[in-house]
Amino acid sequence: MVGKDPGLRISGLQVPSGPQRALIIASFVSRVGNGLFNTAAVLYFTLVVHLPAAEVGVGLTIAGLTGLLAGIPAGNLADRYGPRTVWLTTLAMQAATMAAFVVIHSWVAFTLIATLDRLAATASGAAGGALIARASGERPAAFRARLRTFVNLGVVLGTLGAAFALSANTRPAYTVLILANAASFACAALIVLAGVPNYQPLPRPEEHHRWAVLSDRPFVSFVALYGAMGLQYQTVSLLLPIWLSAHTNAPRWTVAAVYAVNSGVCVLLQSRIGSRVETPRQGGRAFRLAGLLFLVSCPLMALTADVPVWTAPGLAVLAVSVHSLGEVWESSAGFALGFGLAPDHAQGQYQGLFGIGFDAGQALAPVILTTAVLGLGHAGWLLLGAFFAAVGAAGPPVAAWAERTAARASYGRPNEARCSAPPGFRESQTS
Incomplete structure (x- = not known):
């Protein structure tokens, strides 16, 4: 037990x-x-x-x-x-x-x-x-x-x-x-x-094919949203260090401090928060909350350029603390939706597309953040926060859309062809 x-x-x-x-x-x-x-x-x-x-x-x-x-x-x-x-x-x-x-x-x-x-x-x-x-x-x-x-x-x-x-x-x-x-x-x-046991492949319905994930429009939509929200990772690792170095009077050690705070918040809070985000519906709400937290953190990061040198490190740490809390909720949403929306017999295919979406977002992030955001200065930070909030707001509707689509597909198949397990259950047969 x-x-x-x-x-x-x-x-x-x-x-x-x-x-x-x-x-x-x-x-x-x-x-x-x-x-x-x-x-x-x-x-x-x-x-x-x-x-x-x-x-x-x-x-x-x-x-x-x-x-x-x-x-x-x-x-x-x-x-x-x-x-x-x-x-x-x-x-x-x-x-x-x-x-x-x-x-x-x-x-x-x-x-x-x-x-x-x-x-x-x-x-x-x-x-x-x-x-x-x-x-x-x-x-x-x-x-x-x-x-x-x-x-x-x-x-x-x-x-x-x-x-x-x-x-x-x-x-x-x-x-x-x-x-x-x-x-x-x-x-x-x-x-x-x-x-780890050598889990055997799960039985697949007749309509399954190698590119089935691409016809799952709710899942593809969420992958696009998650890839876009992934800009937040390089906001801390790339954009903020450049901003602190070039646009503020903060001491150089501030960059190391924000890295430490980001890592510490994620390590300390991920298990506590992530264990509460189980279903796709909860994942959608967590995704929305993450966007709202980023909406708060981005203007705080911009304000580090407008405060005295002795205040900038504290404000940067506060901004990154809020942002890191959003990161924990965002990653929890990614787990709940990335796994929860995928049928059990095709988890590999779905995780493959999920990874592609995230990696594509990370590949585009440096260009977007260093040109659009840095180029616009304070206005760029405000637009970035608004962008995260808008992307996050789409989380609950996409999760509801996916659940409706899955329910219709399930009702359209005979009982013996329904291969997906109920939420929270994973078959554990081994060879």
């Missing part, structure tokens, strides 16, 4: 037992590696490999756009052959491509390896999402919220660890970071292999 096993506790955070524990530990390990590498990646490619920054940007753009192509095909493979097999394959590919970065010497090799890495990462998101859906148990929202808490914690610890390589600024130091990230993928794969 779930209530009889307290599971493992790490720093006060409860980790459930069984497959859920394995998935949380595997995700935590791989995200520590991501934090190690992502913090120093650009510096490695420019200062150690000696690629011009512009060429690195072009290569990463090519890799990012090409990587989007793997989402739905990988999801289909996960639905057809089982998500664990596909996810293990993608983790092995990521370990190999990451290790290959230590031997590149040209832009062509860099772009090729980066592209293969992004293809594997996108495929991993689709298959991993399908595996999470199958292992979610009786309280899927609570599990997913706890999973994201440990993912955030892993990134924070990896980022702190990368500081040693950045201070050394030598090729061996960067090489250690890259190989550690490669090892994290290999370790995650071993943990999943040992601790």
